[in-house]
Amino acid sequence: MAKILLVDDEPSILSVLSTLLKAEGYEVTPALGGEKAKEFIESENYDLMLSDIRMVPVNGMELLRLVHREKPALPVIMLTAYGSVETAIEALKLGAYDYITKPFKVDELLITVRRALEHNKAITENEELKAQLGARYHLENIVAESQAMQNVCEMIKKVAPTNAAILIQGDSGTGKELVAKAIHAYSHRKEKRFLAVNCAALPEPLLESEMFGHMKGSFTGAAANKEGLMEAAEGGTVFLDEISSMPLAIQGKFLRVLQEKEVRRVGGNRDIPIDVRVLAATNTNLETLIGEGRFREDLFYRLSVIPIVIKPLCERTEDILPLAYHFLQVETPQGKPSPVLDPEVAAVLEAYAWPGNVRELENAIKHGVTFARDNKITRDVLPPKIAATQVAAPAPTGGDKVEKLDPEKAKSLKAFLRSKEKEYLKQVLSMASGDKEKAAKSLKISLATLYRKLPEADSPKV
Template identity: 55%
Template sequence: MARILIADDDPTILSLLNKILLAKGYEVQLAENGSVAEKKLKSEQFDLLISDIKMEPVDGMQLLRNTRKLRPHVGAIMLTAYATVTTAVEAMKEGAFDYIPKPFKIDELLETVKRALDYQKSISEQISADSHIEAKKYFGNIVAESDQMVNVCEMIKRVAPTKTTIMITGESGTGKELVAEAVHAFSARSEGPFLPVNCAALPESLIESELFGHVKGAFTGAGTNKVGLFEAANKGTLFLDEINSIPHPLQSKLLRAIQNKKIRKVGGTEEFDVDVRILAASNRNLETMVKEGSFREDLFYRLSVIGIDIPPLKQRPEDILPLAQHFIALEMDGAEFPSMDNAVLSILQNYSWPGNVRELQNVIQHCLTFLRDNKITKETLPSKLIVSYEENPGAQNAALTGEFSKGKSLKAFLRAKEKEYLKTVIDTMGGDKVKAAKELDISLATLYRKMPEDGQEQSS
């Protein structure tokens, strides 16, 4: 059975937690402050730490940081009677699995303990099974070749098992809904519904009814009762995309629904309990909107306990070719991969991608529509990419060189060209792979994976 360390300077809380957890069969150790807890962590093995935040001489946040250094495999749940959004954000950033405000409900505590232990177990099993598995293999349609997107995937794995609201930010077309889907898939709600809604696409006069439902006769045209999205997403996840479009008068009702987990239908008098996790996204700066008075500050902080920011495609060029390959695979549906000439590769890599990943997918669909002899050539590209490239002499000078290899699959071609480039950079750095990785803006582990030592070439 799991071993749990409890740190709290309140003897009553220590005694209560000890009694509750022992009754469930857990092995429990008690520490009356952070210093005692640190000593126990140094000398004993634990699976989970439950710690108060406000303690002396070592407070809970410092204990959490020290635990991450001493025992990085140990999960952590923070308890506090002074819970604020700032506290929650800090605790999650420092690696806490979740936090519970005092006074707590026993069933909520036990559920959180179980989820934390299950999560730590799954992470340990995953690491022991294969510590070198790429993040992109775990996230379906999220391609994570760049360090930036690998970090996004790691963040998803960390926050998905919690109940925390998450704000996903990024330019249009970066894949915010894919990130929301991944959070849902890795959460305890994965068997429940995942309902995405684009708030900007809903007429302002109907958005309240769409979110909360309405009763018959609530307004002209309301001929029957309607189930709202909050009710339909019960036991699951509701993803509110472009939440910046929610009208200001409706924001207070949304805040109450998130805080109290209760809704009232339009025209109704009865309140309903709902169990829904909220994920939100915006392509506008909500902090600026708060300052302008067009978005409620309290709603902003309630939604932004944890933030996941998706960088634009132009800031992660190493994702462009893998994404192109991914979209080609989706479109070809098992058919033979087309070849791609050097000019196309250069144009794709040097384009600014204002529409981000969505625009890249559209470009690939365009290329495949005009495919000839199973080749993606410059002529298959949309004209705006060619014009942009021809107006940028620097991009042309940086174009890939070498003749097109007839009959070579796109996968083989991309691997060969990538390896050529990596070898050139390594040679330029005098064979120093640490310097080469820094120059390439990738991790050393990624470089070794892409360029194995001689005699250890990876098959694919």
């Protein structure tokens, strides 16, 4: 039986609502006034709170803030007098689930209550499901709004079930490791290990023993026999990060391991058969290194049976805001509403060049979430370098010409239409001086659709 906390400072309303909800089978705790409700919120757990907004001395908005802090998962429905919709919208922004205007129709009230309870149940179940899936790298967790990133996801799905060696190329922070983990997670090796080694982090002798293992006494400090990563990952995947830093001597040995599917520990005299899939990543162009004699061409061809190239973030700007929202969600503790991005911040994020790519964006959002005020991320809480970004004035409309049309580089029609649609929505919103209801009305779409199509219009619901 769902437990409902009912708050009003008017005894007659409290009594009527209480009778009504009890008749529906709910367990109701009536609280006469905000002060009383505070005690209940702090000491008990409820499935729903139904509260009047206008009460003295503690009003509904204050209670909402308290719930936000203390019981973020508790859905709240606000009751408001007819004509004070502004306050109700304010309440939605503060995270209330919905509001009902007084005088209300009984049916409407009961439907809203049922919906809020269902919604809460779905969220709780979803959280449980997410927790079960744990840290698995599902493609759903890879933000891919741009065509370039969608192609990468397609590749992941295609190559994951094979045993082919894959070379993942991309600048620092573009998501190479994420892609490698997704390939592993989608392969038949997923129950086995995914072991990563950073070839730039270890000096030559250590890298060699880390990869291939060693026998006791084979070098100073080799106190016992030790298996290397290639052995330890048996049946699974080895991820060689920054492969360009692999010393030439190890490149030769590694090539042999790949060809023979056998590994010999340092100081050992026995070849151990292995079944390991190799994924490698690089942020430098290996072909250039081959030209300079710093990377073996034969190893390059072994490793890059299938190359996957991840573009820098500045070349796939459609991904910027979806990634920002993704990280906002990731950074928000479970059950709490995610902070919203100030529209100006959305423009700044889109205009910034992101030399550190997705990782830099992730860090910027973390920074923003840490310093956000009133759950809002404004320009001044971004890292200073990003906050200083100049945002160009919006281009005059009608200038849709595509300069130097290169069919290879053209956006998909869907992506183009989506970006144009967004531009138009932003314009109408600004014509309506930011009044979203007004804008939605002129556009003849619902408010919810406006928020969905233009998430940067700070959404009241999370």
